[in-house]
Structure formats: C-alpha cells, structure tokens
Amino acid sequence: MPAELTGPRLDPESAPAKRLVVFLHGYGADGNDLIELGRQWRKLLPDAAFVSPHAPERCAGAPTGRQWFRLDVLAPDDARGADERWRGVVSARPALDAFLDAELARLGLDDSRLALVGFSQGSMMALHVGLRRRRAPAAIVAYSGMLVGPDKLGEAKARNARGEPPPILLVHGDQDPVIPLEAMLAATDDLARAEIPNQWHLSFGIGHGIDAGGLRQGGLFLAQAFRATAR
Secondary structure, three states, rough: OOOOOOOOOOOOOOOOOOOEEEEEEOEOOOOHOHHHHHHHHHHOOOOOEEEEEOOOEEEEEEEEEEEEOOOOOOOOOOHHHHHHHHHHHHHHHHHHHHHHHHHHHHHHHOOOOOHEEEEEEHHHHHHHHHHHOOOOEEEEEEEOOOOOOHHHHHHHOOOOOOOOOOOOOOOEEOOOOOOOOHHHHHHHHHHOOOOOOOOEEEEEOOOOOOHHHHHHHHHHHHHHEEEEOOO
C-alpha cells in the first residue's frame, strides 16, 4: 500500500477552488519549501488551490528533510545514476498518484484542472507522473530538473480530452552546479522526439534555484494552460 502523503495547503483567493496546483519539492527539503510560491501566483491564479506534499521518505543526506527516492549517485552525467533514478520515480509514483487522486476528489475536480510544479527531484517526479496519468494534467512546470528514462517515453500516454499531451515548461539556471543546463536541453530534445511539445526558459546567472523571472514565467504558463482547458 503506498505511503499516505500530506503537506501544507493554501486556499484560493476566490472560493470554491476551480484549479489545483501541486508543488513537488526537491531532495532534502519538504513541502514547506515551495508552498510560498503559491502566494506569489495567487494574483495570476485566484481560483487555484495550492498544496505541497512532503515526500514519503526521510532523507539520509538531510536528516530534517525528505526525499521522493534515494539518490546515491547525484551527478546527472554519471551513467550509474540512470537506473537508480528510474527505479526511484517508479517506486515513488503510486504514493503521488494516490495523493493527486485524493486531492482532486476532495475539491471535486478532475485532471484537466490539475497542474504539477516540481523543483529538482520534484521535477523528475512531476514529469514522470504527469506524463503517465490516466488523463493529462492541464500543465507541468519543471524547475532545475531532468527527464528520467527518456528511452521509456513510449509509455507516457497521458492525453487530454482533445487527445493532446500536457503542455510542459522547463526552467533552468545557466549556472546550475547540481543539475547542469545540459539536462534541460536534453529533455527538450527527448520530449520533442516523443512528439510531446514543450517550452523552456533559461534564467541567466542563476544556480540551482528559482529566480523572479523563472517564477513569473511559470505562473503565466499555468494561467495560459488553465485558460485553454476552460474553452
């Protein structure tokens, strides 16, 4: 039975909630790390509820933090890490899928009203899970992350009512020392080859983090994606 997730929430400015934005934090953090982004996006998304679940496992590398899955090989260019990351996203997916289903049911919404926003390891989860839902979410935003298992995108079959994959925005700092910019560029190419459209935004002078420009781009992208699903 998958672990039951929980985490901080923000109610929409205008009730009831018509959209749901789920933040997926990075390795060694917890849900409190990203929930404040919801306050920054409230003006753009006044009818959205925000939730930021804590990952299911305690993090050995940061005892007060959490992890979606264990990472022994951190360097993205180390081939030994590919299998580790794949096993990780696959093992963590059931708990996240169950959480998303429960949150949507609680709010009376379906996947067309859902957006996934990840940072670092959370971006790996957002892309993996979002592309494999029964129905595509309205959008996926991946900050400072990477695409796990690009050779397995044939199983990424999530589509919306029009038969389209979810729109994706990849955001990365050009000075990221943890997950280098090349990971984002590789992801854009891999997604395009799988006929999954995506956009990207480069934050100049930014390391492993989210700057004001990247934050605004993400909020605008979500607002546009949600408008498209409302047509």
